[in-house]
Amino acid sequence: MSNKIELMKAEIEALVSMTEEDACKEYNVDSKAEAVQYIVDYWV
Numbered sequence: 001m002s003n004k005i006e007l008m009k010a011e012i013e014a015l016v017s018m019t020e021e022d023a024c025k026e027y028n029v030d031s032k033a034e035a036v037q038y039i040v041d042y043w044v
Contacts, residue, residue: 008042012039023035
């Protein structure tokens with residue numbers, strides 16, 4: 001379980017360094033906030 005959390009945190013950290021536009025393209029969403037929710041839903 002701990003490993004999943006670390007992977008999720010790493011993915012969110014990578015997302016934070018992206019521009020809003022890049023994050024939207026990468027995750028096919030409308031905002032970074034939506035991308036964060038997508039990542040959390042995927043890993044949890």
